[in-house]
Amino acid sequence: MKEHDLIKTIIPYFKQGPDIVTGPGDDCAVIDVGTEKLMLAAVDQIAGGIHYIEDCDGIDKAAAKLLKRNLSDIAAMGGVPSYALVTVSATLSDADSLLFFKALAAEAEKYGVSICGGDICASAKGASVFTLSILGWVEKAKLCLRSTAKPGDLIYVTGCFGNSFKSRHHLNFIPRLEEAQFLAGNFTHAMIDVSDGLLADLGHMLELSKLGAILDTSRIRLRAGATLESALGEGEDYELIFAVAPHRAAELEKSWPFPTELSRIGSFSEEFQGLAYDSSGINLCEKIRGGFDHFDS
Amino acid sequence: MKEHDLIKTIIPYFKQGPDIVTGPGDDCAVIDVGTEKLMLAAVDQIAGGIHYIEDCDGIDKAAAKLLKRNLSDIAAMGGVPSYALVTVSATLSDADSLLFFKALAAEAEKYGVSICGGDICASAKGASVFTLSILGWVEKAKLCLRSTAKPGDLIYVTGCFGNSFKSRHHLNFIPRLEEAQFLAGNFTHAMIDVSDGLLADLGHMLELSKLGAILDTSRIRLRAGATLESALGEGEDYELIFAVAPHRAAELEKSWPFPTELSRIGSFSEEFQGLAYDSSGINLCEKIRGGFDHFDS
Structure with a gap:
């Protein structure tokens, strides 16, 4: 099954609570947490050999890409990014680990994102998988969805x-x-x-x-x-x-x-x-x- | 460098905004989003061959473990879980994909967690890495930290x-x-x-x-x-x-x-x-x- 078909198949299994304004299927989930603005939440990942080339792109470029892909999702909803969580599953040298995290920290600071948590684990087969979950905010009147285009637009x-x-x-x-x-x-x-x-x-x-x-x-x-x-x-x-x-x-x-x-x-x-x-x-x-x-x- | 030493080295690079009550280093980050309760945010991952054994444990058991590890982090802060984002980087059969997501959905429903977003990508080297980011809420008076034990307790x-x-x-x-x-x-x-x-x-x-x-x-x-x-x-x-x-x-x-x-x-x-x-x-x-x-x- 293709990724898109798989996602369409599994989405109905995931029951959404009453505070989920928009669940899976858009660039971000939209959550009404009881504040004036709506919360946005999204996650994206990059895998070595798929989203960047390990021996040539540079782990610092990969780190920046990981954050920026998520920022692009927040942008598409009309939102502003705020917080993020990061995971690393890879076998990196100490130097590459530091390069990755320093680049990620610098990029996050540039966009006003607090990377407030994360997890690091080893890689069983030498694969490198990095994920970042982003949280942000959107004014209710600014919320943009995929589903709201109108005929003639x-x-x-x-x-x-x-x-x-x-x-x-x-x-x-x-x-x-x-x-x-x-x-x-x-x-x-x-x-x-x-x-x-x-x-x-x-x-x-x-x-x-x-x-x-x-x-x-x-x-x-x-x-x-x-x-x-x-x-x-x-x-x-x-x-x-x-x-x-x-x-x-x-x-x-x-x-x-x-x-x-x-x-x-x-x-x-x-x-x-x-x-x-x-x-x-x-x-x-x-x-x-x-x-x-x-x-x- | 050991994981714990690496984390201690990198944490100072990550600048935290004023609404981060507790940043990296506890079971969850604690965020003051302006509501009566504080928001909790954590992420955890499981990798095939490290946190479960691919040929014997069952991908449904792995899915449940992925969620429950995160629930345990929310518990440790005195919190209640609410929302989650999931990622899969793996080369799974359609049957295993469905088994994974159905098990995750069932477990999430049991604990009142809305899995409101996610991302699926292929695996470059046959590795299986799954992550889950959890959000929850804690009453301010109930917040438990690692740093607040007192002598004689x-x-x-x-x-x-x-x-x-x-x-x-x-x-x-x-x-x-x-x-x-x-x-x-x-x-x-x-x-x-x-x-x-x-x-x-x-x-x-x-x-x-x-x-x-x-x-x-x-x-x-x-x-x-x-x-x-x-x-x-x-x-x-x-x-x-x-x-x-x-x-x-x-x-x-x-x-x-x-x-x-x-x-x-x-x-x-x-x-x-x-x-x-x-x-x-x-x-x-x-x-x-x-x-x-x-x-x-």
């Missing part, structure tokens, strides 16, 4: 796509926290970050919003060295996809204050639920799914 | 010790949530759970409370098949060690309402900080550390 994205691995963007990216804070609750209430791939993550929005999409693929900005196929399918871009009501588009484009690229790449439709077509009528999901299955993990 | 423990692996206690234990709720804020404000080993975990209390201990080792109840050495050193007992003021001891013993064994095994002293002696003057830390180093991980 325009599809916008930040940044460029494709060729993330070779270009080392997957290590060096900056999570779009500031951009998301500007957008959330004002220009959008429906957002997701791109980790699995532009088309796969748009697909998660389509599925949960019960919509389809028509994309003008010529408007998708390609990272240097990227093809359209890699931009649509490879993933690890850590950009934002978000829905904007058509009457707000001009104002958004005029007031956008960031150097980060902003692109309108299509629109949501009531037709062909769960699927994305390009403007010449090609089913992009079919076209890309064939080519990029090996990026699923 | 009596040392009590719940349950039996030793031979946890062979007896499969390490899989079948029941976290001492009810016992801890009865004790916390009433009979004790200083508590820890025993995962590393009775002597090692008592040692964590001694170090942080800046005290020593004198133990009457004849009062330590042994699990069937256990020697005193395994009871002191092996770990994975998931029992509680806690400090009780001498004038409250009689009332505690009289009012203890649980079938779980309750044993007074010694007292805290201002002498020989960080060390535990038995009543005949033998330094137990030296005696056991020699023999049980291979249980560190």
Whole structure:
């Protein structure tokens, strides 16, 4: 079973208490802990040989990536990160251990995250697995979900796509926290970050919003060295996809204050639920799914 | 570097924000999120070949252990568990994946825990690493720390010790949530759970409370098949060690309402900080550390 299918199968087993506003299936869980803001909670992991290459990427880069992947999830909900817990299961030298934790601490301080706990254990088979659980806060009016795009909304994205691995963007990216804070609750209430791939993550929005999409693929900005196929399918871009009501588009484009690229790449439709077509009528999901299955993990 | 030494080295790098009441170094982090109760946060992991044996223990037992280890940490702070996030990095069959998640879901429901998010990824080297981050709540007056034992306090423990692996206690234990709720804020404000080993975990209390201990080792109840050495050193007992003021001891013993064994095994002293002696003057830390180093991980 693929990861996505497995997750869909198991989610119904997990009973959610009354204070869980949004359970598994979005970028973060949303918890009403009785404060003015809602709590966000997410976890992500990186494994050596899968999310970074042990002999070449540097354990400090891996540490930063581990935190930033989680920050990207918080950003996508319209939130601000606050606390984190970290685990290490690996057989690291003392020097690498210190390098990992110092890099993680420096990155956490930069983003105002308190890493307030963790656990370290050995690795049975020489594998390296690192996880980070993040907690954050979102103003109720700013909460963005995957499920709240509306028919006719325009599809916008930040940044460029494709060729993330070779270009080392997957290590060096900056999570779009500031951009998301500007957008959330004002220009959008429906957002997701791109980790699995532009088309796969748009697909998660389509599925949960019960919509389809028509994309003008010529408007998708390609990272240097990227093809359209890699931009649509490879993933690890850590950009934002978000829905904007058509009457707000001009104002958004005029007031956008960031150097980060902003692109309108299509629109949501009531037709062909769960699927994305390009403007010449090609089913992009079919076209890309064939080519990029090996990026699923 | 040993895990404990590594942790002591890295903790100062992690800057804690003003809402972190207790950061790394206790069973849970304690966060003041602005509610009447304090939030507790902890993470623990199990690795195949280290915390369970892949071909014999059953992935469902491993799933339950993963949750219960974390519940034991919440118990030790005087808290009640609420929410959790889970990660899996493993190459499991579909059947084993379902078995793992169903068992985890059933166990979580039993303890009123909402597993509200998670992440699944492949394993690069056939290793199996599972983590669970737990969040819970503790009434401010009930908060128990490792650092708050006082000279002259009596040392009590719940349950039996030793031979946890062979007896499969390490899989079948029941976290001492009810016992801890009865004790916390009433009979004790200083508590820890025993995962590393009775002597090692008592040692964590001694170090942080800046005290020593004198133990009457004849009062330590042994699990069937256990020697005193395994009871002191092996770990994975998931029992509680806690400090009780001498004038409250009689009332505690009289009012203890649980079938779980309750044993007074010694007292805290201002002498020989960080060390535990038995009543005949033998330094137990030296005696056991020699023999049980291979249980560190």
